Amino acid sequence: MTNGQTPTQPPTGKQKRRSRHKRDTTNLPPLELTERDVAILQSVGQFQLLSSKQIQLLFFRSLHKTRKRLFRLWEHGLLERRFPPVHLGEGTRPVIYTLAPKGARLLGSQGGLIDEAGERAIPKATFNRKASPLFYEHTIRRNDFQLALTLACRQAPNVEVLFWRQDRSIKDAVTFLNGNGKTPAILRKVPLFADGFFGLEVKDRKLYFFVEIDRGTTDNKRFLTKMKGYYHLWLQRRHVKRYGIENFRVLVVTTSKARMENLIQTAKKVRQGNGGSGLFWFTTFDRYSTDIPLSILGHIWKRASAGNGDDHSILD
DNA sequence: CGCTACTTTGGTGACTCCGT
């Protein structure tokens, strides 16, 4: 094409703009799926949902091109799209893409995707249409974290993501004696289901992390209970038995500095003089970004150990 | 093989429309 005209589309005056919200399948030009298209569908399935911006970071150089291609995949029913609510004075936000049933079937027919537990194929990864805005927000936040980590490890020498898990295979419960020294301790069973669990290989070291995304909706008491759960997971060496790993840390990402300080003070109450001082690490959403992925490997993390105000890198 | 012309594919900028 040298003159800007498409042979199959004669220039007949001004075309009516297609709706962004309703699929118009009349005169739909055929779609030839590329390897990249399949990779996009796989990623959307794995992440559950991705914004056009996030998909660009993974697969394209140009956002313009990204939108065009995603629009075509949507037109052909392979992806679903959702429009986040618009707040006055903010304009629209990037479209959120999820895997459509047709896209899931297509992946299934190509051998599909197996989830981290090695069991479930991708069709169940199609996204629940009735998911709440809070859940969307939470998933987008988690994906931003995973995406920044993925992109950072592409750029950083000697750092590799060994795995990322966020499915039911990391659902666990820890039982321990819960007490504060004043009232009698009672046996407590705390469910643990991290937002993510990942491993990094740094040179010859292997590091493992649980990720907790905090949107400021959990009160201190529940947060303390959850941290106690992780602490006893560590104390009982349950991570060795269950995951075959020797070490782990819990990364908590939250909304603001004030909230973070509050959570750090809460986390400090967990330990009872049995070690584990480096277990809990904290940062805020604004300290890393997918635009500058290496930021997530930078010195942006605060530890909940006493008298330690320095910022750390998760590679430390 | 080497040259030319054309096609295909992917990228950019400007403009305009869209939906809340």
Add this chain to the structure above:
DNA sequence: ACGGAGTCACCAAAGTAGCG
């Protein structure tokens, strides 16, 4: 009001067909 996104026009590189 606002910024995302669809359309249009255009550019550039790579691929390909035809020809001597």
